[in-house]
Amino acid sequence: MHQEFGSGRDPLGRYYTDPSIGQAFVSLLDRRHASSILDLGSGGGSLTVAAAQRWTDARIQTVDLDFGAEENIRLGMASAGHLAHSHLVADVLDENLPELIGGPLFDLAVCNPPYAKIRWRDGFARILSEAGLADLRAVPAEALPSDIMFLAQILRLAEPGAEVGIIVPDGLISARRSRAVREALLRRVRVMRVVQLPRGSFRGTEAQAHVIVFRNELGRGEDVDISNLGANGVSSPLSISSSAAEARMDYGYYGLRTATTGHRFTLREIHADITRGSLSSSEARECCDPVFHTNGFVQADPLAYRLSRERLGQDRLGRRIAEPGDILLARVDRELHRKVCLVIEGRAVMTDCVYRIRVPAMWRSSVARALMSANGQAALVCASRGVGARMLNKEDLLDLELETA
Ligand SMILES: C[S@@+](CC[C@H](N)C(=O)[O-])C[C@H]1O[C@@H](n2cnc3c(N)ncnc32)[C@H](O)[C@@H]1O
Structure with a gap:
């Protein structure tokens, strides 16, 4: 299997679901009776064991490539007292997976797939078309990570009307680059609900993820319920239209919008000029x-930030300078949502980890205050990506919904 990972990441994406999240996960599914359950990339069985405890009579099929997972899942199923279980050590991305598993289709599937870039294989075209996702062949192969291919394999193995719960990365739910995938998904299946999980739901990573619950039937533009799993359980759902869901489906974004009370605006609407610093x-x-x-970003008053009064040397082509009237915002940083200031004095050359935001003078203070407010900070967290060091894309910053005080 060819997977490309940054250093330090597990090559099989073995970030196991916390057992408490496994219990919450199965409670998000509607089906009262299930006769056969599939779990692709089952790992040690956090989802499967929770499913076995809820649907006690179901036949359960698990698949994982990792030999080490087999013993753990057998032990987990034995301690749950669930005997109708078979486990297969196999590559879920194998185009012949349905033949390897054999037997009838499943009426319920649970899945927490690995999230990794994978190289395109010839068999993927067949997998996508048999899954009813042939449209996705038009999207660039790099926009089809392992989670999408796992989802496609589930669809090949699910009977019509089957219910599926799958944990997906934040990028699939909210990133602009995944819009074509969301559109294809909303056409191919009936998405019932999307639930944002708390960070820390998986061992070994702080990645943000969501559960999508859908039925294996064609989507007909129905509304989608979105909610959030927090310390007090699942929040009351918000209903968003199918076209809003194509744009994004994260509760963090829509929940924030409904909680705002002031005048809402985006930096794009006010024609903000956003420039990234230049120095490496x-x-x-x-x-x-x-x-x-x-x-x-260390001064006590971020709304009256004083840069150095030293004269800058001769201007060199491409250097980006911050000066009075500019709002500065960290572009890359673990705490970027707290790193905002409005310059009132001095000048400095900016590094490429900083954005300079220029807006008409009448807007400056409102924009800076909006970015520094609790809602502004939450919107910045929501719009930025990455585990550990976070990164904010310029297009996402332009579309950030801000609110005047
Ligand atoms: C994110 S973990 C989830 C494990 C478990 N479902 C859970 O929620 O704790 C992903 C699992 O997929 C397995 N995996 C990764 N790539 C695979 C592949 N190509 N075929 C089968 N399993 C794979 C890993 O071994 C790992 O157990």
Whole structure:
């Protein structure tokens, strides 16, 4: 199997679901009776064991490529007292998976797949078309990570009307680049609900993820319920239209919109000019002029930020300078949502980890205050991506919904 990972990541994406989330996960599914359950990428069985406890009479099929997972899942199923279980050690991305599993189709599936970039294989075209997702062949192969291919395999193995609960990464639910995938999914299946999970739901990663619950029947533009799993359980759902769901389906975004009370605007609507700084870290170290980087957001009054009054040396092509009237915001940082300031004095050359936001003078203070408010910070967290160090894309910043006080 060819997977490309950044260093330090588990090559099989073995970030197991916390057992308490497994219990909450199965409670999100509607089906009262299930006769056969499928779990692709079952790992040690956090989802399967919870499913076995809820649907005690069901026949359960688990599949995982990791030999080490087999013993754990057998032990978990034995302790749940569930005997109607078979486990297969196999590659879920194998186009012949239905033949390897054999037997009738499933009426329920649970899944927490690995989230990884995978190289395109010839068999994927067949998998997508037999899953009814042939439209996805038009999207670039890099937009089809392992979670989408797992989902396609589930659809090949699910009977019409089967209910599926799958844990997917935040990018699939909210990123602009995944819009074509969301559109294809909303046409192919009937998405019932999307539930945002708390960070820390998986061992070994802080990744943000969501559960999508859908039925294996064609989507007909129905509304989608979205909610949030928190310390007090699942929040009351908000209903969003199918076209809103194509744009994004995360509760973090829509929940915030309904909670706002002031005048809402986006930086795009007010024609903000957003520029990313230019200096790399090595250029910043060698630069003789005052430099502004993400470690510079330290002054007590972020609405009256004073940069150095030193004169800058001769302007060099491509250098991006911050000056009075500019709002500065960290572009890359673990705490970027807290790193905002409005410059009232001085100048500095910006590093490429900082955005400069220029808006008409009448808007400056409102925009800076809106970004610094609790809702603004929450919107920045929601719009930024990444585990650990977070990164904010310029297009997402332009579309961030802000609210005047
Ligand atoms: C994110 S873990 C989830 C495990 C378990 N379902 C849970 O929720 O705790 C993904 C699982 O997929 C398995 N996996 C990764 N790539 C696979 C592949 N190509 N075929 C089968 N299993 C795979 C890993 O071994 C791992 O157990």
